[in-house]
Amino acid sequence: MSNAVEFHRVSRRFGAVTAVDDVSFSIAAGETVALLGPSGCGKTSILRVIAGFERPDHGTVSIGGRDVTALKPYERNVGLLFQHYALFPHMTVAENIAYGLRHRGADRREIPDRVEAMLALVRLQGFGSRRPHQLSGGQQQRVALARALATRPGLILLDEPLSALDAKLRQDLRAELKQVLAAVNSTAMVVTHDQEEAMSLGERVFLMQAGRIVQVGAPSDVYGRPGSRFAADFMGRTNWIEAQVTRRETGLARALSRSGLSLTVPDCPSDAIDICVRPENIILSAADDADQHGMANSAKGRILNVALLGSTRQILVEMAGGEQILVMQANRVGDGLGPGQAVTIGFPVDACITMPAGNPTGLAA
Amino acid sequence: MTAIPVQPPPIAIPAPPRTTLFLLAPGLLLLFAIFALPLFGLVLESLKQYVPGRVGSAVDAPLTLENYRELATPSFAGVLYETFKLSAAASLAGLLAAFPLAYCIVRRFSPRQRAVCIGLLVMLVLLSMLVRTYALELAFGSVGVARPLFLALGISPTSRWYTETLVAAGLLHAVVPMCTLTLLGTIQNIDPRFCDAAQSLGAPAWKAHLGITVPLALPGLVSAFLIAMTFSISAFVIPMVLGKGRVLFLSNTIYTRFSDVANYPSGAAVSIVMLVISLLVLSLVSLVQRRRGSRS
Ligand SMILES: Nc1ncnc2c1ncn2[C@@H]1O[C@H](COP(=O)(O)OP(=O)(O)O)[C@@H](O)[C@H]1O
Ligand SMILES: [Mg+2]
Numbered sequence: 254m255s256n257a258v259e260f261h262r263v264s265r266r267f268g269a270v271t272a273v274d275d276v277s278f279s280i281a282a283g284e285t286v287a288l289l290g291p292s293g294c295g296k297t298s299i300l301r302v303i304a305g306f307e308r309p310d311h312g313t314v315s316i317g318g319r320d321v322t323a324l325k326p327y328e329r330n331v332g333l334l335f336q337h338y339a340l341f342p343h344m345t346v347a348e349n350i351a352y353g354l355r356h357r358g359a360d361r362r363e364i365p366d367r368v369e370a371m372l373a374l375v376r377l378q379g380f381g382s383r384r385p386h387q388l389s390g391g392q393q394q395r396v397a398l399a400r401a402l403a404t405r406p407g408l409i410l411l412d413e414p415l416s417a418l419d420a421k422l423r424q425d426l427r428a429e430l431k432q433v434l435a436a437v438n439s440t441a442m443v444v445t446h447d448q449e450e451a452m453s454l455g456e457r458v459f460l461m462q463a464g465r466i467v468q469v470g471a472p473s474d475v476y477g478r479p480g481s482r483f484a485a486d487f488m489g490r491t492n493w494i495e496a497q498v499t500r501r502e503t504g505l506a507r508a509l510s511r512s513g514l515s516l517t518v519p520d521c522p523s524d525a526i527d528i529c530v531r532p533e534n535i536i537l538s539a540a541d542d543a544d545q546h547g548m549a550n551s552a553k554g555r556i557l558n559v560a561l562l563g564s565t566r567q568i569l570v571e572m573a574g575g576e577q578i579l580v581m582q583a584n585r586v587g588d589g590l591g592p593g594q595a596v597t598i599g600f601p602v603d604a605c606i607t608m609p610a611g612n613p614t615g616l617a618a
Numbered sequence: 619m620t621a622i623p624v625q626p627p628p629i630a631i632p633a634p635p636r637t638t639l640f641l642l643a644p645g646l647l648l649l650f651a652i653f654a655l656p657l658f659g660l661v662l663e664s665l666k667q668y669v670p671g672r673v674g675s676a677v678d679a680p681l682t683l684e685n686y687r688e689l690a691t692p693s694f695a696g697v698l699y700e701t702f703k704l705s706a707a708a709s710l711a712g713l714l715a716a717f718p719l720a721y722c723i724v725r726r727f728s729p730r731q732r733a734v735c736i737g738l739l740v741m742l743v744l745l746s747m748l749v750r751t752y753a754l755e756l757a758f759g760s761v762g763v764a765r766p767l768f769l770a771l772g773i774s775p776t777s778r779w780y781t782e783t784l785v786a787a788g789l790l791h792a793v794v795p796m797c798t799l800t801l802l803g804t805i806q807n808i809d810p811r812f813c814d815a816a817q818s819l820g821a822p823a824w825k826a827h828l829g830i831t832v833p834l835a836l837p838g839l840v841s842a843f844l845i846a847m848t849f850s851i852s853a854f855v856i857p858m859v860l861g862k863g864r865v866l867f868l869s870n871t872i873y874t875r876f877s878d879v880a881n882y883p884s885g886a887a888v889s890i891v892m893l894v895i896s897l898l899v900l901s902l903v904s905l906v907q908r909r910r911g912s913r914s
Pocket of ligand 1: 268270294295299
């Protein structure tokens with residue numbers, strides 16, 4: 254079966270800015286992909302190239318096995334949800350949803366039923382006669398989704414679908430969005446700058462940086478095996494320990510950090526290495542806790558401060574050698590951790606990700 | 619303990635009425651002196667009896683509606699009709715030309731090109747009407763450089779039809795820059811992604827513009843039309859130079875009555891009629907617009 258979307262060496266420049274820089278990828282039919290990257294890295298540009306609003310300067314785009322590089326936007330059946338929804342303000346909700354049906358040649362008698370079905374899909378029955386400005390942000394987002402899906406596009410592109418909503422609503426709508434996308438069973442690309450959103454919505458994550466896709470993989474892969482410092486930092490909080498390899502064993506390396514921590518980590522071809530340890534993989538216990546003796550890496554330190562985040566808390570520990578390590582823990586009651594307390598931290602070998610030092614992007618390795 | 623007086627917040631205190639009045643007074647006085655007073659004089663003059671041969675009315679002339687009644691003639695109706703027909707034609711055509719022009723300037727041009735275009739348009743508006751109109755006359759008038767071309771095409775440059783068209787073209791060339799400048803802001807305020815959205819939903823660009831851009835630009839289109847229309851109805855130089863007395867607008871009639879025959883009361887009456895008509899057009903169109911606005 255042919256891929257739903259295929260980019261072959263696509264570039265798009267705006268003056269001096271290369272918004273899309275020699276990008277190739279393919280998306281399987283029915284797959285949901287999250288395009289993740291910081292603001293301004295070219296996510297929207299890729300979306301607009303797929304939808305046909307931007308012609309690539311180089312490369313080809315195919316949709317469903319057909320080369321569409323030269324086709325106009327209305328000649329591709331691609332559903333598009335815009336960043337701030339772009340609902341037509343002079344039309345009712347029903348008219349907005351019917352717009353695509355009218356222009357894609359749906360049978361006129363079937364349009365009202367289809368509009369009702371779409372309203373039901375996004376749980377907005379009875380809102381058909383409202384105007385967009387009479388709806389809340391979340392409702393507008395759902396209308397935009399219904400409008401984009403009404404023509405049953407084989408491919409739907411969503412540009413920051415949740416970014417205009419407040420945090421609480423965003424979580425609810427994220428689950429709902431996932432359900433709706435699963436229900437219509439079409440190929441989808443969700444653009445976002447929020448790694449949580451990317452990991453929860455995408456079956457695969459395309460991580461972008463400065464016009465390029467720097468890593469592709471399942472969310473757990475991109476999070477757990479970042480290919481670069483950029484990827485590790487962008488996907489979540491990390492501790493970085495700069496170290497020098499002192500001895501190698503099968504698959505493992507002994508390394509000595511700048512401040513004198515002795516660590517056992519997965520092997521790495523380079524001698525100067527950066528070690529990434531996610532804060533939630535570090536176990537923290539009272540100074541002389543026997544639990545830590547099983548850990549490949551453990552060290553003593555003192556708590557600098559504790560930040561409560563609700564269900565979790567972040568604990569900053571200063572090690573004996575001066576290094577500061579961030580630990581993330583469930584916020585359990587009554588263990589009385591506080592600043593000044595002496596503690597031991599520990600983490601296993603497979604909690605460490607090693608990469609050659611001084612390679613912030615991982616691109617030219 | 620002494621009570622600490624609560625200070626009112628130092629912001630948003632409305633100026634006392636006296637200060638407001640003081641600030642408004644110069645403007646109001648000026649408006650009264652150079653606008654309201656003369657206009658009142660005009661209304662009064664239009665109601666006075668005129669004795670042929672005099673310059674204007676006598677100071678103690680009796681009041682009468684005769685000056686208005688006298689306007690209910692086929693020849694005056696002809697002038698009214700001519701004024702309206704050509705003004706409406708020029709305004710509509712101007713709007714049709716200005717909309718794509720404004721769209722292009724806002725959406726397609728680089729900031730630099732945009733600045734140059736807007737500068738040119740402003741210059742066109744400010745350039746002497748008389749000069750521009752005579753330039754048109756020299757190019758397309760009955761003895762203009764284009765005369766051989768028209769004769770070859772079998773068009774007589776002295777026919778009434780041609781003269782009317784020429785006057786309308788004169789109005790058009792004045793109206794297009796005005797409409798374009800008015801529409802720039804309107805188009806600037808329409809989110810271009812509406813059109814993108816329409817296209818992603820299967821509408822070709824022209825249908826997207828017709829169904830989305832134009833309705834959203836309607837308030838601006840109405841304003842531009844009103845500006846063009848009120849300008850055209852009161853045009854004087856253009857019909858005088860290009861119409862050569864064969865196409866008469868209301869303004870030309872007013873000028874003739876004041877200057878050539880010194881019938882001030884009648885000239886005043888025509889002026890008032892023109893004023894009332896302009897106000898009617900304005901209020902009618904904005905009424906229609908408000909209806910649409912409240913419906914949506
Ligand atoms: N139409 C355009 N004209 C000029 N520059 C553009 C245009 N569209 C995007 N860019 C530039 O391309 C880069 C990528 O933009 P965009 O794709 O919108 O990023 P993102 O969606 O990831 O925030 C930015 O530097 C932006 O300024
Ligand atoms: Mg964007």
